[in-house]
Amino acid sequence: MSARGVEADELGARLKVYEGRPAAVAGVGKDPVNLPMIRHWCEAMGDTNPAYEGPDAIAPPTMLQAWTMGGLSGHTGRTGAYDELLGLLDEAGCTSVVATDCEQEYLRPLRPGDEVVFDTLIESVSERKTTKLGAGYFVTTRTDVRAAGELVGTHRFRILKYAPARRTPPAPRPRRPRPVVNRDNAGFWEGVAEHRLLIQRCTDCGTLRHPWLPGCNACGCLEWDTVEASGEGTVYSYVVMHHPPFPAFEPPFAVGLVELAEGVRMVSSVVGVPYDKVRIGLAVRVEFRTYEDDEGTLVLPVFRVVEGDG
Structure with missing residues (x-):
């Protein structure tokens, strides 16, 4: 030793x-x-x-x-x-x-x-x-x-x-971070892999919820099904990331809290316009991006600004 x-x-x-x-x-x-x-x-x-x-x-x-x-x-x-x-x-x-x-x-x-x-x-x-x-x-x-x-x-x-760790030169193809997938949210990511944006719905009171949870935060019911979102939404809030830098990301870039047409909110990247053009109220539409790395295929939902609204 x-x-x-x-x-x-x-x-x-x-x-x-x-x-x-x-x-x-x-x-x-x-x-x-x-x-x-x-x-x-x-x-x-x-x-x-x-x-x-x-x-x-x-x-x-x-x-x-x-x-x-x-x-x-x-x-x-x-x-x-x-x-x-x-x-x-x-x-x-x-x-x-x-x-x-x-x-x-x-x-x-x-x-x-x-x-x-x-x-x-x-x-x-x-x-x-x-x-x-x-x-x-x-x-x-x-x-x-x-x-x-x-x-x-x-x-x-x-x-x-x-x-x-000592800093090393960046890898030629930085790997994007993988989402944490567990038994409570696996269905969401399975939908994303199929280019479908699924929202949980309480089968008792009908409340929609995101992120996915094991039970309804409105009535406590543990039974649920899903509805497929239209993918349309607006920027409810956003931040611009400058630091710290992460491999596979090139700051500055915009991260938005998007309110979907169905009423729930989701955090994701806002694309299609420069980061300094992102504004609250911008109309966006979901877009599924595919990344390949040594762990396989990764599909992530991002939100593109609707043409003419940037």
């Missing part, structure tokens, strides 16, 4: 010691669950579910982590173990970090007035992994959230703490 490999193994053994250690004990949410924060969240997400309004309002389940955040001043209950773990990684050259994913489990809704208490555990530290970003370690924490002594939800959060 090389000296570098021995060093990595030694670091990995030191990191494994932190598995199972608490990162926060009896942490207290900065604020009780409250309607103003719920309103701000719903406005930011565009969520108009009536369950989040009025005297019987509940908090959106996906706000679970928001009630535990310490903000710039931090929160009570921190043990120092997590900071020590990150410090070891910093000393080993793993000075960069990226959040990779999170998982949440909901046991009961939070309601305005609930006081949130939480415990956070360092659940796992991976072996040394080599990624395109660089070599490092995945660290997973689990936060158990309680209200009135009752477990209301669990939040798992995973980061990659890594040493940035």
Whole structure:
């Protein structure tokens, strides 16, 4: 084994010691669950579910982590173990970090007035992994959230703490990022591969929804079918990406939030006009683009500005 490999193994053994250690004990949410924060969240997400309004309002389940955040001043209950773990990684050259994913489990809704208490555990530290970003370690924490002594939800959060890889000349044919396909959205991507834009429809209340979800966010029904969108829409909002640059993309370019004629919104590229000509209200039409790389064929929907509306 090389000296570098021995060093990595030694670091990995030191990191494994932190598995199972608490990162926060009896942490207290900065604020009780409250309607103003719920309103701000719903406005930011565009969520108009009536369950989040009025005297019987509940908090959106996906706000679970928001009630535990310490903000710039931090929160009570921190043990120092997590900071020590990150410090070891910093000393080993793993000075960069990226959040990779999170998982949440909901046991009961939070309601305005609930006081949130939480415990956070360092659940796992991976072996040394080599990624395109660089070599490092995945660290997973689990936060158990309680209200009135009752477990209301669990939040798992995973980061990659890594040493940035040395920059290499760009590949001749950069590969476009692949969408994350799972059991909840596989039908959408199957439709895209057939050049069809499919929207989920609740079979109970008829509400259309996008992105695809396992259940209706209007009535909670788990049964659904699909309708094929016309592909017509308008630019509801947009951003122009300048930085950071990604392989297979040439900034600046426009990314739009497109409102389809059926009423749902979808994020995708806006093409057909220069990035600085994109405007809210532009009429667009879906266009399916095919890319070939070493992983096979990739079909993606983009939205082209309708001729005469640019």
